[in-house]
Amino acid sequence: MFIYIMILMSTTEGSRATEVITPKSERVFALEGDNVTLSCNYSGSVRGVHWYRQYAGSPPQFLILEDSGVTTEAIPPVPRVTINHRKEQSHVDLEISSATVSDSALYYCALEPTVQETQ
Ligand SMILES: *[C@@H]1O[C@H](CO)[C@@H](O)[C@H](O)[C@H]1NC(C)=O
Numbered sequence: 065m066f067i068y069i070m071i072l073m074s075t076t077e078g079s080r081a082t083e084v085i086t087p088k089s090e091r092v093f094a095l096e097g098d099n100v101t102l103s104c105n106y107s108g109s110v111r112g113v114h115w116y117r118q119y120a121g122s123p124p125q126f127l128i129l130e131d132s133g134v135t136t137e138a139i140p141p142v143p144r145v146t147i148n149h150r151k152e153q154s155h156v157d158l159e160i161s162s163a164t165v166s167d168s169a170l171y172y173c174a175l176e177p178t179v180q181e182t183q
């Protein structure tokens with residue numbers, strides 16, 4: 065059975081519109097058991113990147129984030145997802161290992177711009 069994934073990009077609330085993020089491909093098809101990599105490119109200065117997924121009719125679910133080199137998982141952790149943020153390339157991957165039909169969803173990568181100095 066096919067696994068159908070859509071990727072959308074967004075910046076976190078309150079950010080300036082300077083960071084433009086582009087999904088490498090907006091739709092990803094996979095088969096059960098495949099390892100799937102979802103990618104976003106962005107421009108601008110970014111501190112952290114969050115990944116969310118959303119099922120139809122449900123609010124977005126936080127998956128994982130990387131902020132200044134530190135990875136934070138959801139509580140409880142969402143199994144089979146890892147994040148790989150290559151800041152020097154303005155590129156972030158979400159890797160889903162051994163995809164299952166339940167991974168069919170809309171995925172968001174969301175940026176945390178460095179211009180926000182809220183901490
Ligand atoms: C994303 O960046 C990589 C290099 O880091 C480049 O090869 C790729 O074409 C870019 N994709 C998009 C959609 O801009």
Ligand SMILES: *[C@@H]1O[C@H](CO)[C@@H](O)[C@H](O)[C@H]1NC(C)=O
Pocket residue numbers: 097098099161162
């Ligand atoms: C997926 O990745 C794991 C290790 O991360 C590897 O053991 C496995 O063979 C990979 N599966 C496929 C279908 O490539």
